[in-house]
Amino acid sequence: MTSVLLIEDDDRIRLSLSLALEDEGYTAHAVATAEDGLAEQRRVAAETVLVDLMLPGMDGFECIRRLRRDDDVPIVVISARDDTHDIVAALEAGADDYLVKPVAVKELAARLRALRRRGRAATTTAPAVRTLAFGDLELKPEAGEVRLHGAEVRVTRTEFRLLCELADHPGQVLSRQQLLQRVWEYEVGDERLVDVHVGRLRHKIEDVPGAPRHLVTVRGLGYKLQP
Structure with missing residues (x-):
């Protein structure tokens, strides 16, 4: 239970x-x-x-x-x-x-x-562990690992799911509502959930959070992870 x-x-x-x-x-x-x-x-x-x-x-x-x-x-x-x-x-x-x-x-x-x-x-482990590389940022979705410059980055479960969802669509813009549906599994939800979690992730995976190179905002559309 x-x-x-x-x-x-x-x-x-x-x-x-x-x-x-x-x-x-x-x-x-x-x-x-x-x-x-x-x-x-x-x-x-x-x-x-x-x-x-x-x-x-x-x-x-x-x-x-x-x-x-x-x-x-x-x-x-x-x-x-x-x-x-x-x-x-x-x-x-x-x-x-x-x-x-x-x-x-x-x-x-x-x-x-x-x-x-x-x-x-x-926590589900697939037979093969993928590595998704975005320059100095690496993700291993099946192993639950995020690395920046080779060092492990500690993220929450929700931050990890958000990052993996974006990494599975490299260079593709995902809207806030799409991310709410895919990461939080909410048909309707508060878009501030997405914005704040993106901000938290940037402080962990960007060398300069105010000028992100990996997790980029596309004004009026949403977010994408740069390949």
Whole structure:
């Protein structure tokens, strides 16, 4: 049974979401603070973490950053804060997705199923390991490796899937909606998910993130990986 860690300080929301997740077939581990959440994740290694931003003590942004330091677990923010600054800040901290309260349980369950499928795909090993080279940038999709100048680059699961999707279409422009459908498996979604993850990738695979050579923006159309 898939385990989910819920970090939410509102007792009513924490209880209702925990029960709803268990009804959907998940094992829910629920805590009220970021500090307890970090400790619980070390203990149970949940397959997905749900984080509120407005937490007592350590806030959700710092909680995400600390989770992301040594864990590539999928992180979904669930928050009443819906302005662009907060959404972008949470994604830049390391979250994979963002849902605004009140959360529809069916939508949350669909997002979690998509995360699980993406996780399984990322760990599936093909018989032959390909190397896709883009100058000094190399990807091994089946081995889950990214290298720049020969040194391994640490990326999250979502960043890796995004990079592989672009690498499978070298020089081809993919729109934000195409990337949402292929990487996040969302028919309709927030395009800021794509933009922020592209920005995070550029800081990892570009020598000068502000003047990218590999992951290029085609204004008004989308993104491409230069062959």
